[in-house]
Amino acid sequence: MDREIELKWLNRSYEQKYSSFLILYGRRRVGKTELIKHFSKDKDHIYFLATTKTERENLKDLQNVMANFLKDELFRKADFRGWEDLFKEFTKRTKRIIIIIDEFPYLIELNKAILSIFQKIWDENLKDKQIMLILCGSSIGMMETEVLGYRSPLYGRRTGQWKVEPFKFRDLKLFFPKYGFEDRLMFYSFLDGIPHYLNQMDTTKTPLWNIQNKVLKRGGYLYEEAENLLRQEFREPRNYFSILHAIADGNTRYGEICNKTELDKPLVSQYLKNLINLHIVKKEYPITQKKETRNTRYELSDNYYDFWFEFVYPNKSLIEEDKHDILIKNIKEKLTLHYSKVFEQVCREIVFDLYNLNRIGRWWYKDKEIDIVGLNEQQNMILFGECKWSKRKIGMETIEDLEKKSREVRWKNHKRREIYVLFSKSGFTEDIKSLAQNRTNLQLYDVDRLEKLYRRT
DSSP states (O other): OOOHHHHHHHHHHHHSSSOEEEEEEOSTTSSHHHHHHHHHTTSOEEEEEOOSSOHHHHHHHHHHHHHHHHTOHHHHHOOOSSHHHHHHHHHHSOSSOEEEEESTHHHHHHOTTHHHHHHHHIIIIITTTTOEEEEEESOHHHIIIIISSTTSTTTTTOSEEEEOOOOOGGGHHHHOTTSOHHHHHHHHHHHTTOHHHHTTSOTTSOHHHHIIIIISSTTOTTTSHHHHHHHTTOSSOHHHHHHHHHHHTTOOSHHHHHHHHTOOHHHHHHHHHHHHHTTSEEEEOOTTOSSOOTTOEEEESSHHHHHIIIIIGGGHHHHHTTOHHHHHHHHHHHHHHHHHHHHHHHHHHHHHHHTTOSEEEEEEETTEEEEEEEEETTTTEEEEEEEEOSSSOBOHHHHHHHHHHHTTOOSSTTTOEEEEEEEESSOBOHHHHHHHHTOTTEEEEEHHHHHHHHHHO
């Protein structure tokens, strides 16, 4: 699928009359490489993928790529002392060109000085020659600290940066145009918006069939994907996997994670910090809080990791023994709860788009919780929402309970305007429908209304 916004940004940078130095990064499989290949396909460019080979081998591989572009065998056979000599000689023989270095963090791991080396290459060889340099990376933490960070030798050199994000739920209609809202949500619950995963699905089958055959089966495309990706980040992943499983299983508070994993608290704290830096785990706290407190919760960063650690990781023995019927029976109830959690996430995305909000999230205090709370600071407007992914219709008790909990949310209490929004998989009772017709600040969304909404967008 095209990424129109990202392509426009790249093309604007390319059309400028001076050199540009761009940083492009994002989660593995999010589509960075396809994006830059699509952007550069009709332009003079070289594309080099850094690897875990030695630094010298990477240098030689880039030399070969440059020689292929130049069609120059003497260049291929030349003995360059290092990166600076290679770029200096290459730029003597080229005019306007795009130089793409993918998985740049591998070069950093091989030689920390590579950042200073590329600073010098940019300053002395590239910045005045109408060349576009693009450094890409999948290690988000390293790209943000080592490349984009204030202390990086490259800081101040870049002319632009872009974090490539997964697609939103609303974009799944492009991948699954023949499916309805419920089926698309089920796909989203285990694929998130990762384009590489979305494209691997059999669109002639149900979401559940794809779960059973693409994720919960030996040899399935996504069966070992999470494990393989995380082993690239961690040399000793066992404790990290325990923490991720604990979070996916509903242990989202720090103390709960420590109890579930039986790891020492300082160790859990450090592991969580590392996972957050890698954008595998994210912190969440009540939306009305202005700073973090003990009320913090930890969540996995995307639905694929969340699904894998909830359903694949603890059931690998059953999967390996091909005891599929037992597995599906064991996870059936938890699978519905997982869909419910993702439904909340999708509903937050919907109201954020519809209601001109500045911030959106959840709210909780002690034993009380509200699925959706959205804020518009300028208009003193606060939105409260509840989401129900169940076979029962929502009735009056839901709005009454929500209004009761909303009175405990401390935010501009004496001057705020309140809006209430309810989402239901199975619809609403007649009494609450009648109430909504007479109240402008109460909106009801069932699956049919959501489907119509997404058809218009």
